[in-house]
Amino acid sequence: MADAHTALAAGGNSTPGRVDGRTARAERTRRAIVEAHYALISEGDLKPTGERIAERAGVSLRALWTNFKDLETLFAATDALLVSRQESAWTEISPTLPFTTRVDEFCRQRARLLEIVAPLARAATIKQPFSAQLQDNRKRHIARVRTELEALFAHELAAAGPGRTQLLDALSISTTWAGWSLLRDELGLSTDEARATMSRTVTALLVTAMAAPVHSRG
Incomplete structure (x- = not known):
């Protein structure tokens, strides 16, 4: 996850407040996805689909794969x-x-x-x-x-x-x-x-x- 300075550089004229807000929202989304993945497996769904993970996290499927480029990165975050x-x-x-x-x-x-x-x-x-x-x-x-x-x-x-x-x-x-x-x-x-x-x-x-x-x- 990029820090505020990296996000600011990428955003051109973005203010630090906006960058921090976007970073916090992105982190909340990532955390919700990882916790949803963890919860579904813990409840017995050993092969949860992207759709089920996104639904449980309360995010769109697009948001899921925007935050995690593939299953490998999701597996790493869930293990953490x-x-x-x-x-x-x-x-x-x-x-x-x-x-x-x-x-x-x-x-x-x-x-x-x-x-x-x-x-x-x-x-x-x-x-x-x-x-x-x-x-x-x-x-x-x-x-x-x-x-x-x-x-x-x-x-x-x-x-x-x-x-x-x-x-x-x-x-x-x-x-x-x-x-x-x-x-x-x-x-x-x-x-x-x-x-x-x-x-x-x-x-x-x-x-x-x-x-x-x-x-x-x-």
Whole structure:
């Protein structure tokens, strides 16, 4: 989104007040479109059309595609909204807490955040093979979890020795959407049941690694 100075330059004799007003209106329109897209998916419409998004946002279809040049830019903006909502629900867990407490608090938090991401993750699965933006979104979400795992379980990962990367990969599968989707959608577990299974898996992986470091890959 261009700032006021850019808009002023493009507008020639436009006054700063007019520029600021247009910028604010454009930002409100963009926000309404992104929130409409997010809401429709959250309500179960995994493939909302441009017409439905525009209607929900209270804007014209032309306004939708004026503000977003294609679906990829809309996917990026919607993911940014998702990340902001996840960040609002995220709290830092101290790496100095006892092992069992860290595992429990981490898995409870992951369950909360994965339930937030669930509708958009399910929708993304449909178009992800054909969307570079959705693929990038997925990679960034996984990278954030891996960073958190590395910080929270640094001691246990170090104890795995040469198998550290393999252990981190296993933990990543267990605590990101791929594992959560299997538990919730394929096995039909409740949120509490899926969270307990995640906790058991994370505990087993870390305890086993501390007891006898696994071999590195290849």
